[in-house]
Amino acid sequence: MKTFLARQRQDGFFAIRFKSSAGQFTAAQLLAIHELSETFGKGVINLTSRQELSIPFVRQEDFDAIKEFSTAHGLEISPIGTIFKQVTSCQGTQSCPAGIINSPSIARELDRRHGGRELPNKITCSVTGCPNNCMKVDANDIGIKGAVEPQFIVANCIYCGACARVCPVGAIAVDRKEKVWTIDRLKCINCGRCVKACRKSALRGEVGYKIYFAGNDFLPMIRDEQTLYKIVDAAVKYFAEHAKTRERLSKMLARLGVEDFKEQLQ
Ligand code: SF4
Ligand code: SF4
Ligand code: SF4
Numbered sequence: 001m002k003t004f005l006a007r008q009r010q011d012g013f014f015a016i017r018f019k020s021s022a023g024q025f026t027a028a029q030l031l032a033i034h035e036l037s038e039t040f041g042k043g044v045i046n047l048t049s050r051q052e053l054s055i056p057f058v059r060q061e062d063f064d065a066i067k068e069f070s071t072a073h074g075l076e077i078s079p080i081g082t083i084f085k086q087v088t089s090c091q092g093t094q095s096c097p098a099g100i101i102n103s104p105s106i107a108r109e110l111d112r113r114h115g116g117r118e119l120p121n122k123i124t125c126s127v128t129g130c131p132n133n134c135m136k137v138d139a140n141d142i143g144i145k146g147a148v149e150p151q152f153i154v155a156n157c158i159y160c161g162a163c164a165r166v167c168p169v170g171a172i173a174v175d176r177k178e179k180v181w182t183i184d185r186l187k188c189i190n191c192g193r194c195v196k197a198c199r200k201s202a203l204r205g206e207v208g209y210k211i212y213f214a215g216n217d218f219l220p221m222i223r224d225e226q227t228l229y230k231i232v233d234a235a236v237k238y239f240a241e242h243a244k245t246r247e248r249l250s251k252m253l254a255r256l257g258v259e260d261f262k263e264q265l266q
Pocket of ligand 2: 156157158159160161162163164174181197198199200201202203
């Protein structure tokens with residue numbers, strides 16, 4: 001059974017957490033949380049690592065009243081324990097100039113599919129809009145990162161070298177004299193800077209997603225959103241069926257190896 005009150009070290013006190021929507025609360029929700037904290041807590045609100053807000057120092061006997069008030073004000077109380085945790089997200093293309101993907105929209109969909117699901121141990125999941133990786137997705141059990149794969153259009157290239165100069169990892173080499181353009185796909189981190197730098201439309205950026213499991217990106221770039229969701233669904237199912245009680249995803253992969261896991265994701 002799901003629980004919603006996190007025991008504190010102080011006897012008789014609990015913390016209660018509220019879900020954000022991919023890292024966002026409305027101003028009205030914040031006012032409601034403020035009121036709950038003043039009424040049932042000690043006027044303090046904490047930020048959690050999962051982009052929730054938490055009110056400490058509430059009492060168990062107040063839970064029903066808190067729940068009723070929360071529901072009436074559009075707040076959702078986060079369950080605690082060994083569950084699929086709230087998906088965290090940066091703003092991606094919703095407002096960040098570097099954004100490649102709409103991170104909040106993807107985070108909400110993943111939350112809708114899996115958020116709060118009870119599992120052998122918790123799963124943390126995060127979505128970050130570009131290779132700047134503000135959400136540190138490789139430090140989560142499941143991480144999704146916006147990615148761009150440059151495609152070269154030879155007929156448009158003037159071999160100016162602008163793409164090579166902006167590449168942060170030196171993946172592109174341009175030989176102006178010999179008119180040769182090459183890319184090292186293994187070096188490329190899919191940031192898309194070369195595509196932006198090319199003024200001759202000689203590089204087309206294909207947008208996609210890199211997915212990380214316990215920090216490992218063993219799958220090629222995913223090209224469409226529905227495939228991404230299917231892969232996450234399969235990974236969560238595999239974890240639910242194969243992980244031992246209290247075993248994290250990284251430990252399960254170390255115990256079973258990645259090959260069977262990878263196969264089930266395709
Ligand atoms: S990861 Fe990229 S898109 Fe997301 S906030 Fe950072 S810079 Fe912006
Ligand atoms: S910036 Fe564009 S035109 Fe210049 S070398 Fe690169 S691909 Fe070719
Ligand atoms: S996408 Fe980024 S890392 Fe890849 S070649 Fe272009 S600039 Fe370099």
